[in-house]
Amino acid sequence: MSAPPATAAPTDRVLREFEAVYRTNVAGVTAFFARRCLEPQLVADLTSETFVEAIGSLHSFDPSRGTARAWLFGIARHVYARHCERTANRHAAVAELAGRRELGEDEIEELAARIDDQRAGRELLSRLARLPELERTALELVELAGLAPREAARALDVSPAALRVRLFRARNRLRKEQERT
């Protein structure tokens, strides 16, 4: 987080700090969803949901426990898991409707380009499809989202040692897949 001006009122400071967190991480969070969804509207909704949820849990964010980026990716992962549960459920329509913000044409084009940019990432994820979600996401956060292993451990709520094991397994699996083809 960037240091706010010393004159900022305490209430204003929260907004400024959150804006800095948003500006730094929104592209990474959007890319995270662009690797999973091909619909611009859905990528927009899930990105929005992640930040709304981040605002809601801002008071429980503790910088001493990990970076803001790790915290946000942890939320993004939960948002995506919930989305999957929702779509598997017959009540999906109601929730999707409630969270929807109509995108402009320019935004749709922009998000479509980002979805296209993540083609390689999507391919990597699909090659790891048979791995447990935790191992797949661990490799994704470190290799594609650029998180430090410690941050990825924080985002996935596992110990750094456990993360190393997951990464090792995921990389092994990827190597074997490559040898086979």
Place this chain on the structure above:
Amino acid sequence: MTTFEDRLWAELVTEHEHRLQAPQPPTAPAASIPPTSTRTHHRRRRRPALITGTALATATAATAAALILSASTSAPPAYAVTTNSDGTVTVTLNDISAITGLNAELARDGINAQAIPMTANCPVNAPLVTMPAGTDPTTYTMTIVPSQIPAGYTGVLAAGQTASGQVELLQGALRPPVPACVNSTPAQIHYIDPAHASPAMKAAIAKARRAAEAAGKP
């Protein structure tokens, strides 16, 4: 910065500015808020309560482990209601079968909130509007901030149980009458404070509520 990112930021500020500017609901550990009244009720074996949602994302494994450890060595109360000096109310529910007792306690203390069971087969698909809830992942209790409950609404603590038997609490608000139970489908939970929702979102919430009311009628 791109169009999408700028517009999303503008939307976040418009709809959630109150949460980014107003002092956040008190979330200090219960120990730092001097309780003015605490009543606890002991029952048989207890499990640690777990708060779902955003708190889950930030709760550490170490904290959870510490809690499970403490739960196995000493039996926590089935439920506890603590009115704090700042007007907030800290609620703990460790035993799903203690909802009736918890509600009696809340009513006795004049708190505009009720706990209801949250189950997968409950026919009521209430669009629970979640509020900025004070949650404390270190003790797995939930803090009700009565001033945050919108006028005409009753605070609702939806209490569910995970497959492993842990109690999970979700805080929200509903217009009375509060249903006897609520469906645990995540689709029914809306992360919007109705007082600050956009007209389109208000319409969507109203539509969902009407559908839920129609579905809830026998």
